[in-house]
Amino acid sequence: MLQVDKLSLNIPATTKPRVVVIGGGFGGINLIKKLSGKHFQVVLFDRQNYNGFWPLLYQVATAGLEPDSIAEPIRKLFDEDFEDFHFRLVRVTGVNPVTKTVNTLIGELAYDYLVIATGTKTNFFGNEQIKQYSFPLKQIPHALDIRSQLLQALEQASMTKDETIKQSLLNIVIAGAGPTGVELAGSLAEMRKYILPGDYPGIDFSKMNIYLVEGLDRVLPPMSPKASEMAHRYLAKMGIIIKVNTLVESYDGEVVKFKSGEQIQTQTLIWAAGVTGALIEGLPTESVERGRILVNEYNQIKGYDTIFAIGDIALMKLEDYPKGHPGVAQPAIQQGKHLAKNLHRNLRNEPLQPFKYFEKGSLAIIGRNRAVADLPGNIHLGGFLAWMAWLFVHIYYLVGFRNKLVVVSNWMYRFFTYERGNRLIIRPFVRKDDQVGQEFVNRYRED
Template identity: 75%
Template sequence: MLRLEELSLNVPETTKPRVIIIGGGFGGINLARKLPGKDFQVVMFNKQNYHGFWPLLYQVATAGLEPDAIAEPLRKMFDEDYEDFHFRPVRVSRINPESKTISTAIGDLRYDYLVIATGTKSNFFGNEQIKKYSFPLKQIPDALNLRSQLLQSFELANMTKDPEKRQSLLNIVIVGGGPTGVEMAGSLAEMRKHILPGDYPGMDFSKMNIYLVEGLDRVLPPMSPESSQKTHKYLEEMGIIIKLKTLVESYDGEVATLKGGEQIRTQTLVWAAGVAGATVEGMPAETVERGKYIVNRFNQVKGYTDIFAIGDIAKMTTDLFPNGHPGVAQPAIQQGRHLAKNFQRLLRGETYEPFEYFDKGSLAIIGRNRAVADLPKNIKLGGFIAWVAWLFVHLYYLIGFRNKLVVISNWVYRFFTYEHGTRLIIRAFVRKDDKQGQEFIKLQRMD
């Protein structure tokens, strides 16, 4: 077995400027793709060996898509056509600005320019109990865990003799009324109506409750009030129980307690209530504000000319965006491409140009023929037109021809049949103290 001390980063020495990119999300890949290998050596670090299209994670969680339909191997994206590009599936544990190096478990590496594109992680606001028992939705393993949990719950509900336990298995609480929470709720409602009655003909799914809990006074707070109002109406038509201006105080794996004392018995609580920046150790405290790196209009981190941050991890304030750019893919894509141009300007002896964000709008899907869109020039769309727009936009930004083909064929199939993928429990989900999961495992053991 290989030990860590037997490994090294194995990045060749170079006389070209070395750009280290931490993160293989939208910002990182768009930056790397625009940096010519004849001028730069590019080294990308990412904990996974793939780039994922996270806006479709909820469809993986509800068995609408398989994981490989929304992910593309990073090595495949940067083949031999990308000269002097090097990828390492290694976590960067520390940034060392004084020595201009980054640290990993298998060694350090010097940089000329460092770009932090680490994105965000789930924010549990310090509530360790909720963190332990809830289901976040930020990575593919999260979606697969949630998929297993949902399918296991339906199987156990179909076999239990206790009505109270059955109801607990059929109650699903989604915390957070942003796009992730809304889209997850809508997808579950469509499963409840079109899929689950056929899979479990002896069970009454009218008793399956889907709760959407939001701390603010409307769903989809980042979008316009008009879109929020339409979304609220769509959700109610689909039978979603909406609780606004409500917080979840605790969850022990069996009971979700809301602020005010109301309790909901549930085995599944989906946490979509917020995110925090995925910062890296080593940067001074004054460079970070509310979990994001403070950057100027050139994406340079406060106090540094050779360290940059792009995408969700960067806080760039402007007159139009006093709190920073929205946490969606477009700012990361545009900042990655713009920074690549600035690096090339630097090589030509030119000065950097400031970043200007072009807001292409926001979209959210609630269900079949139900979506909302806030577009430039104050254009608001809803219903079927917004739904079609959502489909084409998400298909366009998927990486790889195969993924586009798989996803569109799945969507067309589901449009005509109402079917939802292959509802396979590939691996049962069980926590160490998860009694429900342990009971499900026992059902399948032969010894």
């Protein structure tokens, strides 16, 4: 195998201003699409070679969609017609604002403009035990791990006579009742009702408990109280056990302990309880607040004219958004497009224009014909209309015609048949210290 020290970034020299973008998410991709290769050389660094549509990640975890239906190769997004664009699959280790360079595992690269669009990562709030044993849901590999864990737990439950162990396998705890937790809980409840009894006729699914745990006093805290109330009602009707004002204290892979003293035996704790910025080393500490990078109204990192941050990683404190913009796709998309215009303005020696966020609303789906929506003008929708709005928005923003077609086909098939066709354990998941799980997998896995 080729040694790392034999590799290099291999970026051609240029006389055009070089824009280096770290992160190929919603913000980074929309920025690059609006930059002209005739005026800039654009270099994108990312640790994965695809752009994912993360709002549908929970459907990969619950066997509703395959990973390639919510992701598109980055190189395919910018074909040969996009002049002077260069993508490198590499991890950035830091930046040096003094020398204006970006450091990676295989070398460094000078920049004229630097855009940090690294998004967020799972926040375990310093609890290393929970980090070790729980299942986060921020990346496609996480979704595949959850899918394998859920299916393996059911396979084991169908083969054990020990009722205590079986109940532990059938208990699923989701920590965090934001959009990810709520949508995941709803999807699991539908599987429990329509799909799993046919697959596992020997299991009594009335004993399969789905717990949704939230530290605050309501589900969907980022949305309106009305949306939260409707979502709570839908979830309860679907048989999901909701615990608000409840904090997870520890999890050792077998027992979830809450700060109240309550305990739940489970093999599966899915951690959707919070995120923090995926920070880059090299920026001064005064540029970071609450895990995000402080920026001004032009998305410039405070103290630097040529370093920008956009999307979830950026903290732009304005009168209307004293805690920054919400950590959803729209601010990242809009900031990416706006920053591209400002970079063109800067090239023409024109003054930069401040960013103004257009709030398009918030959506969350709970299940078939059940969703909630907060729309501009203080409009709140629930039920079928919100569900249709959710479907339309997610198809519209999904990247790639093939992905749109595949997702729509899957959704139509599921709507009329109540079926999910991706219940495959392709990549068995076993924790390093789980001897029982390893023995179970060894029974059917070829060497």
